[in-house]
Amino acid sequence: MFMILLLLVPVAEIAVFVQVGSRIGAGMTVLLVVVSAVVGVWLVRRQGLATATRVQAMVARGESPALGMLEGLALLVAGVLLVIPGFLTDIAAFTLLIPPLRRGIIRLYLRHMHLESGVTHHPPGTDKPGRTPLEGKSRRVD
Known part of the structure; x- marks a missing residue:
């Protein structure tokens, strides 16, 4: 899938450049890409x-910073997409820059990776539902 995207994105970007350039001119197209x-x-x-x-702040409160770190990763991806010249990559990047959309995408x-969307805290001494040892005997140590 990644290889297909690697081939299709530049072709699509060129097609969009040609369409935009034919409507607003080459100079304005380049200026629009630079400004964006x-x-x-x-x-x-x-x-x-x-x-x-x-x-x-999450770490200072003792909370898991996992979701915040994923947001940081999404912002890094947005930054990389913005460095790549093109309108389609800019649209994808700006989508990641809108906080509600970014959180929804995360x-x-x-969900797609079958992970929890939030962090569930279990008090010491309680087991997570449905969790059993893989093999052998075990005991919980808190």
Whole structure:
């Protein structure tokens, strides 16, 4: 799947460049790509710092920073997409820069990977439902 995307994305980007360039001109097309990259990088930096602060606060409160770290990873992906010239990659990047959409995409990814979307805390001494040892004897040590 990755190889197909690696081949199709540049072809699609070129097709979009040609369509946009034929409508607004080559110079305006290049300017639009540069402006979207500059604005996007500024937004990634700003949201990245906010996410880092949120993750630090989660750690300070003793909460799992897993979701915050996934948001940071999504922002990193958005930054990489913004560096790649093109309108389709910019649209994907800006989608990741909208916090509710980014969180929704992360939740869909977690569901797709059959992971919990949130962190469930179990008090010491209680077992997780349906969890059994793989083999042999075991005892819980807290």
